[in-house]
Amino acid sequence: MLLDRFRDHLDEMQLPAAPALAAVSGGPDSVALLDLLVRAGVPSRAPLTVVHVDHGIDPSSGRAAELTQRLAAANGLPYECVRLALGAGLSETDARVARYAAIDRVRLARGAALVFLGHHADDQVETVLMRALRGSGPGGLAGIAPRVGPYVRPLLPYRRAELAEYLAGRDLATWTDPANRDPRHLRSWMREVLLPRLESRLPDVRERLLDVARQAARNRRAWNAVLEVLPGLDTASDGAAFSVAASALAGYDSALGAAVLIALGQRAGCTIGDARAARVLRLVRSGRSGASLPLGGGWSAELAFGRLRLVPPAECPDAPMELEPDGVSRWGRWTIATRTDIAPADHARVAMSAWFPAAPLAVRSPRPGDRILPVKGAGHRLVVRCFQEARVPRSRRTSWPVVESNGVVVWVPGVSRSGALIPPVGSEAVRVDVSHD
Secondary structure, X not given: OHHHHHHHHHHHHOOOOOOEEEEOOOOHHHHHHHHHHHHOOHHHHOOEEEEEEEOOOOOOHHHHHHHHHHHHHHOOOOEEEXXXXXXXXXXXXXXXXXXXXXXXXXXXXXXXXXXXXXXXXXXXXXXXXXXXXXXXXXXHHOOOOXXXXXXXXXXXXXXXXXXXXXXXXXXXXXXXXXXXXXXXXXXXHHHXXXXXXXXXXXXXXXXXXXXXXXXXXXXXXXXXXXXHHOOOOOOEEOXXXXXXXXXXXXXXXXXXXXXXXXXHHHHHOOOOOHHHHHHHHHHHHHXXXXXXXXXXXXXXXXXXXXXXXXXXXXXXXXXOEEOOOOEEEEXXXXXXXXXXXXXXXXXXXXXXXXXEOOOOOEEEOOOOOOEEOEOOOOOOEEHHHHHHHXXXXXXXXXXXXXXXXXXXEEEEOOOEEEOOOOOOOOOEEEEEEEEEO
């Protein structure tokens, strides 16, 4: 029974019991995913929100939004619809990028740790074939990973026909996007034209392509393990970027260096091919600290404080955000919690917690010329200088929170606490705790 196998598969994935989104397009795959998640008991372990992205490409897409809203309501789940109004003529790639960006905005706003997606085994077949035709290397031929960051794909072991049978048995309505059968789109052409023709000559071609994906995935896992055992490489993550020791990487020959960078990119979620790897190696060997190189999709490679960092796209709110005296807020990829607490006798200059007397507090991005009076310091200092001393790479600073009160910088979490707004020892104060995803 599919439900039993799905439940066992979820257990094997060892996912955290944390708030999650289920991305539901209204198509058969995502509708089956939502129903399986509910029947497997996922909402009983952690909050689950249904999110639907209406691209606004097809005139009938409104019906998909209505369907997904009904499904969410029938299962007693919160629902959020993001309408993009992209219009006709958009490429598959652009539509996908816009969809993921919209989902990620909802994920961050709701503090969700996971996003469930409905990709299945036949999607894997199409992905491997498409990447092979485009000349992808071994990393790309591994196809769709079961989990990348917050994105989880628990349907990958199951075929489209199996999911269709499950839907029929559950008598669940679905909506089919006309674009999924439009041969003008490469993936649709492969699904509707190319694969059926290949199967007429090679009946087991889908299983062969899945074998290619499994072999390439083993290769990818092996290189991921190599990142931990190469002497001196010192692979690490600071919560915002993955990095390795630049000196070790610079000493590798081009083939090994490229393989390490491709594996590091796969771990981080950034696609690095041979050409990009060669450019990154030149950056590393230049030794120019502070230099960076764009890698596409908002990603960049940065050389900072003796390390090569793969930096994801910055996510920084446009406007300052007022902090409530008691509550939890999201600011970009940061979580800011405030509560009433007794003020301590000592206030560390570099810490992720700080206490303040009752006063208006706001969080914002750093600004050029920002200054702070460090606690127990002798005078005001530029915040940028404090970042440098705390060894915060340049790429992270624009999305780092700065706490101010009435226009005065009073705290840069993990970097510098101001001597201003120090509450009396033992008094009732507002405690602010900051953490990064």
